[in-house]
Amino acid sequence: MDKRTQIVNTALALFYNKGIHAVGINEVIQAAKVAKKTLYNHFSSKDELICACLVVRDERFNRWLKAQLIYAKTPFEVADALFNALSLWINNQVDELGNFNGCFFINTAAEFPLETDPIARLCSKHKQTVLKIIYDALILTTQLKESPAEAEQLSKLLMTLKEGIICQARVSKQPQTLLLDKTILKKLIA
Amino acid sequence: MDKRTQIVNTALALFYNKGIHAVGINEVIQAAKVAKKTLYNHFSSKDELICACLVVRDERFNRWLKAQLIYAKTPFEVADALFNALSLWINNQVDELGNFNGCFFINTAAEFPLETDPIARLCSKHKQTVLKIIYDALILTTQLKESPAEAEQLSKLLMTLKEGIICQARVSKQPQTLLLDKTILKKLIA
DNA sequence: CAAAAAGTAGACCGAACTGTCTACCTGGCA
DNA sequence: TGCCAGGTAGACAGTTCGGTCTACTTTTTG
Numbered sequence: 001m002d003k004r005t006q007i008v009n010t011a012l013a014l015f016y017n018k019g020i021h022a023v024g025i026n027e028v029i030q031a032a033k034v035a036k037k038t039l040y041n042h043f044s045s046k047d048e049l050i051c052a053c054l055v056v057r058d059e060r061f062n063r064w065l066k067a068q069l070i071y072a073k074t075p076f077e078v079a080d081a082l083f084n085a086l087s088l089w090i091n092n093q094v095d096e097l098g099n100f101n102g103c104f105f106i107n108t109a110a111e112f113p114l115e116t117d118p119i120a121r122l123c124s125k126h127k128q129t130v131l132k133i134i135y136d137a138l139i140l141t142t143q144l145k146e147s148p149a150e151a152e153q154l155s156k157l158l159m160t161l162k163e164g165i166i167c168q169a170r171v172s173k174q175p176q177t178l179l180l181d182k183t184i185l186k187k188l189i190a
Numbered sequence: 191m192d193k194r195t196q197i198v199n200t201a202l203a204l205f206y207n208k209g210i211h212a213v214g215i216n217e218v219i220q221a222a223k224v225a226k227k228t229l230y231n232h233f234s235s236k237d238e239l240i241c242a243c244l245v246v247r248d249e250r251f252n253r254w255l256k257a258q259l260i261y262a263k264t265p266f267e268v269a270d271a272l273f274n275a276l277s278l279w280i281n282n283q284v285d286e287l288g289n290f291n292g293c294f295f296i297n298t299a300a301e302f303p304l305e306t307d308p309i310a311r312l313c314s315k316h317k318q319t320v321l322k323i324i325y326d327a328l329i330l331t332t333q334l335k336e337s338p339a340e341a342e343q344l345s346k347l348l349m350t351l352k353e354g355i356i357c358q359a360r361v362s363k364q365p366q367t368l369l370l371d372k373t374i375l376k377k378l379i380a
Numbered sequence: 381c382a383a384a385a386a387g388t389a390g391a392c393c394g395a396a397c398t399g400t401c402t403a404c405c406t407g408g409c410a
Numbered sequence: 411t412g413c414c415a416g417g418t419a420g421a422c423a424g425t426t427c428g429g430t431c432t433a434c435t436t437t438t439t440g
Binding site for chain 2: 105
């Protein structure tokens with residue numbers, strides 16, 4: 001495997017599970033079985049490595065999420081697919097996303113509060129992208145094809161629910177069943 | 191003012207705005223205008239100071255939230271009051287909560303991922319307390335007085351929406367108008 | 381094959397961190 | 411008046427951090 005991706009994958013797993021400030025460069029190179037110089041050959045600083053991790057996570061998460069929503073034919077199915085996907089993720093049944101530890105971008109943003117920081121910017125950008133993915137899934141349904149305003153409103157709502165579910169699952173770690181009752185979903189959408 | 195509360199207030203403001211790992215003890219004592227020995231007279235370690243901050247923030251936030259919900263007579267009014275309160279907070283119109291920077295407990299939990307850590311425990315406990323505050327407000331309404339199951343379901347939903355709103359407001363910092371349309375609220379509750 | 385590029389191991393530097401300690405000061409109270 | 415708990419200022423120790431550098435080895439490539 002390419003050394004660079006080897007480093008990024010290792011660092012991403014460590015950062016995601018332990019938090020970024022809690023993981024030093026030395027721990028990364030030890031876990032990645034790589035010399036320190038190799039790391040600094042590929043990344044000029046820890047911050048740059050963090051950004052690379054964010055980019056990789058962003059791509060991976062988006063690909064996964066799109067795949068979960070692609071077969072939904074109605075707004076209700078979009079919502080249903082979304083929350084089923086979240087449930088799988090939270091209960092550690094999605095290999096490609098690793099052991100659930102909340103949203104990597106929310107966690108990271110909490111560690112880098114300065115808005116102008118490139119790291120914080122990537123976190124913010126990720127959220128916009130996810131919102132667009134949900135919006136796109138909704139706008140592809142026959143019901144909302146001609147209702148961008150409605151699709152926008154609903155995508156925002158789903159996004160808010162998603163964030164809330166993830167945050168709660170993160171803080172109270174017990175592997176929980178789906179937080180959202182389907183009767184509620186039906187009220188919202190049907 | 192009592193030196194201890196002076197230290198905690200200063201530390202809380204710094205931790206909340208900049209993140210905990212990003213703020214050193216030296217910065218705290220300088221901002222609090224206090225000698226290092228004084229700090230370590232009152233707190234045996236930084237972790238203990240962090241816990242004290244979490245406790246104070248917990249009390250302060252709960253008191254504020256309860257006051258916001260106390261006049262609501264119907265479930266809809268509870269929800270409405272909750273989201274109005276959040277809107278005020280996010281737009282920095284609530285002095286006692288400081289400059290909005292998301293949920294201090296979510297942020298802090300992100301910096302201390304180990305579940306067994308007393309710090310993480312306090313974060314988790316805070317979320318349970320807030321959920322109970324919302325539940326209590328709902329159960330006091332005439333509509334839900336005799337429906338604990340319904341009150342529980344609705345409180346969870348409101349909690350999820352609240353967390354989602356806060357997280358989104360945190361990550362994309364632009365001071366935003368209320369994310370939740372009242373028509374949606376009515377669908378959910380009426 | 382030979383040169384260049386990339387990787388390894390780890391010593392090392394300066395900075396920053398938490399936490400301790402000394403030496404001195406101050407203000408309230410017996 | 412004299413005592414003393416609690417405050418101040420800051421040097422200091424010990425650790426850890428990010429990042430650089432040297433010396434050597436491996437891999438790739440013209």
